[in-house]
Amino acid sequence: MCGIVGYIGKSAAPPILINGLRRLEYRGYDSAGMAIVDHGKIVVAKAAGKVANLNDKAKAEWPASRFTESSYGIAHTRWATHGPPTEVNAHPHLDQSGDIAVVHNGIIENYRSLRAKLEAKGSKFVSETDTEVLAHLIGDRYRGDLFQAVCDALHQVEGTFGIAVISAKEPGKIITARRGSPIVLGIASGETIVASDASAILSHTQRVIYLDDNDIALVTADHVDIRDLNNVPVNREISELEFDAGSAEKGGHEHFMLKEIFEQPDCLRNAIRGRLDFSIGSSVLSGMGTSPRDLAEIHRVVLVGCGTSLHSGLIGEYAIEDLADTLAEVQQAAEFRYRNPIIGRNDLVLAISQSGETADTLAAVREAHQKGAFVMGLCNVVGSTIARETGRGIYLHAGPEISVASTKAFTSQVAVLLMIALKLGRARRFSREDGLAFALGIESIPSLVEKVLESNDKIAQLAEGYLHQQHAFFIGRGPMYPVALEGALKLKEISYIHAEGYHAAELKHGPIALLEKGTPVIALANDIPGKDKTLGNIEECKARGARILGLITEGDEEAAAVMDDIITIPACHPLIATIPTAVALQLFAYHIARLRGCEIDQPRNLAKSVTVE
Ligand code: F6R
Numbered sequence: 317m318c319g320i321v322g323y324i325g326k327s328a329a330p331p332i333l334i335n336g337l338r339r340l341e342y343r344g345y346d347s348a349g350m351a352i353v354d355h356g357k358i359v360v361a362k363a364a365g366k367v368a369n370l371n372d373k374a375k376a377e378w379p380a381s382r383f384t385e386s387s388y389g390i391a392h393t394r395w396a397t398h399g400p401p402t403e404v405n406a407h408p409h410l411d412q413s414g415d416i417a418v419v420h421n422g423i424i425e426n427y428r429s430l431r432a433k434l435e436a437k438g439s440k441f442v443s444e445t446d447t448e449v450l451a452h453l454i455g456d457r458y459r460g461d462l463f464q465a466v467c468d469a470l471h472q473v474e475g476t477f478g479i480a481v482i483s484a485k486e487p488g489k490i491i492t493a494r495r496g497s498p499i500v501l502g503i504a505s506g507e508t509i510v511a512s513d514a515s516a517i518l519s520h521t522q523r524v525i526y527l528d529d530n531d532i533a534l535v536t537a538d539h540v541d542i543r544d545l546n547n548v549p550v551n552r553e554i555s556e557l558e559f560d561a562g563s564a565e566k567g568g569h570e571h572f573m574l575k576e577i578f579e580q581p582d583c584l585r586n587a588i589r590g591r592l593d594f595s596i597g598s599s600v601l602s603g604m605g606t607s608p609r610d611l612a613e614i615h616r617v618v619l620v621g622c623g624t625s626l627h628s629g630l631i632g633e634y635a636i637e638d639l640a641d642t643l644a645e646v647q648q649a650a651e652f653r654y655r656n657p658i659i660g661r662n663d664l665v666l667a668i669s670q671s672g673e674t675a676d677t678l679a680a681v682r683e684a685h686q687k688g689a690f691v692m693g694l695c696n697v698v699g700s701t702i703a704r705e706t707g708r709g710i711y712l713h714a715g716p717e718i719s720v721a722s723t724k725a726f727t728s729q730v731a732v733l734l735m736i737a738l739k740l741g742r743a744r745r746f747s748r749e750d751g752l753a754f755a756l757g758i759e760s761i762p763s764l765v766e767k768v769l770e771s772n773d774k775i776a777q778l779a780e781g782y783l784h785q786q787h788a789f790f791i792g793r794g795p796m797y798p799v800a801l802e803g804a805l806k807l808k809e810i811s812y813i814h815a816e817g818y819h820a821a822e823l824k825h826g827p828i829a830l831l832e833k834g835t836p837v838i839a840l841a842n843d844i845p846g847k848d849k850t851l852g853n854i855e856e857c858k859a860r861g862a863r864i865l866g867l868i869t870e871g872d873e874e875a876a877a878v879m880d881d882i883i884t885i886p887a888c889h890p891l892i893a894t895i896p897t898a899v900a901l902q903l904f905a906y907h908i909a910r911l912r913g914c915e916i917d918q919p920r921n922l923a924k925s926v927t928v929e
Pocket of ligand 1: 622623624625626668669670671672673674677720721722723805809925926
């Protein structure tokens with residue numbers, strides 16, 4: 317949600333800033349801007365819309381020398397929170413003197429009262445943003461030391477921030493700080509990159525330092541000095557990024573989403589590799605840091621997450637109750653904190669988050685810690701805030717997910733949750749034989765997904781028949797119910813078709829009123845317990861004229877006979893079938909959106925990594 321990049325080093329900054337923004341554009345893409353220092357003055361270029369507009373605008377407005385001579389600067393791509401996505405609201409924002417420029421991710425919650433105080437002192441604001449207030453506040457605190465001015469200003473701020481600041485009065489340095497919104501420093505030879513996420517750093521270096529909350533850093537081309545907000549030095553280790561620049565490229569695919577859908581067999585292999593032990597019929601998840609005895613004492617598992625991660629949690633709930641005979645429940649992460657949940661020391665709270673930065677999920681983690689629960693993270697982004705705050709958990713190893721619509725992270729989350737359920741199950745009533753059979757099932761997931769991917773052309777063709785619809789309903793039972801929710805979410809977010817997921821039995825309790833001749837019902841009628849009932853629900857929809865696309869188990873003639881169109885899924889355990897079925901729905905949504913000419917990787921109004929509540 318919003319992207320920050322700052323560069324200081326031996327090369328010209330503007331092209332590097334623009335490239336960095338392009339890599340971060342998936343985090344927010346409604347306006348963009350950059351600031352550099354030219355002949356002792358801050359100069360800013362801003363544009364509404366995509367980074368490409370910013371590039372065109374800067375090229376049109378700036379003399380060519382600015383693109384080659386300035387060796388440091390800061391830039392931002394925005395997802396609007398305060399004020400519409402106009403040029404004037406785009407970052408960077410300047411202080412009253414125009415000497416200090418600030419880019420900011422997060423929300424300054426007390427910006428109204430700060431603004432009023434600054435206005436009383438003579439500040440004139442030009443934008444509606446909270447960030448401009450922060451820029452003025454830093455200017456107000458400036459007494460010849462930018463680092464100290466930023467520290468002082470941040471002491472007055474309530475809310476969240478990841479910021480980068482430059483001043484014309486103090487050339488050759490960037491000040492950056494974070495609280496609740498990530499900042500990563502890329503450490504290369506003679507150059508330093510400041511970014512809100514590592515994808516802007518990958519083409520320069522794999523060596524990074526993650527700032528912690530309330531860290532502030534003075535960054536030069538060859539040095540970083542990190543302190544806390546009380547100006548006390550802190551030590552932050554350099555880590556090596558696991559992936560390279562190629563993993564954040566489209567690799568010949570038309571869209572990141574398609575690339576990521578097709579990467580899933582490899583991602584799943586990475587998620588599973590080394591984590592199954594066939595000799596004991598269980599999984600080995602050392603990141604959990606638990607003994608079988610600890611696991612046997614867990615009374616309840618609470619899974620928290622948002623959006624797609626909430627849906628994987630719902631599948632985890634089925635798996636944990638089914639395999640581990642353990643109470644499990646899913647809670648929307650935003651609700652968790654405010655409902656004052658009943659959580660005890662024998663409860664395991666699993667925080668599921670691709671980005672590891674989702675504000676609501678992070679708040680749930682903090683609440684669960686507060687209540688003494690055993691808390692673990694299931695994150696994809698290594699070093700992310702949730703991964704670090706939980707301290708224990710399991711990484712997905714799915715690699716960078718650039719498409720705003722989550723695909724490979726979802727299936728990797730489900731695979732990891734199945735392994736957690738298996739491990740918990742083996743610490744309880746699940747026999748070695750049953751465990752072994754399930755472990756073999758997990759091992760087969762990548763090849764099941766490969767089989768579904770072979771249907772890509774067929775699914776693309778089918779999508780043509782569903783292209784012009786306004787509404788669609790996805791139905792499923794048991795573990796296929798959350799898959800129906802996820803299928804509907806994928807379709808609505810990238811194609812803008814209004815889509816809803818329902819438990820197959822629920823349709824007749826109201827939503828069936830919406831069915832008309834030709835309304836698509838996408839029915840997950842895999843050959844799993846409850847299939848007969850689902851087939852009955854499909855008949856009810858057909859009787860009202862709905863057009864049924866059935867996802868059915870390969871060779872299931874009985875189910876095929878009921879459907880208007882079918883996509884077949886290889887036969888496997890019901891819990892395992894959730895993954896290949898979800899992949900088929902990802903392809904379905906993708907092709908509909910492509911045929912409708914939608915901006916697949918950057919759907920309207922959305923952004924990756926929602927760091928505001
Ligand atoms: C949908 C999607 C979102 C995210 C949600 C949580 O395709 O990507 O619904 O799943 O914003 O994000 P994470 O998993 O990063 O916490």
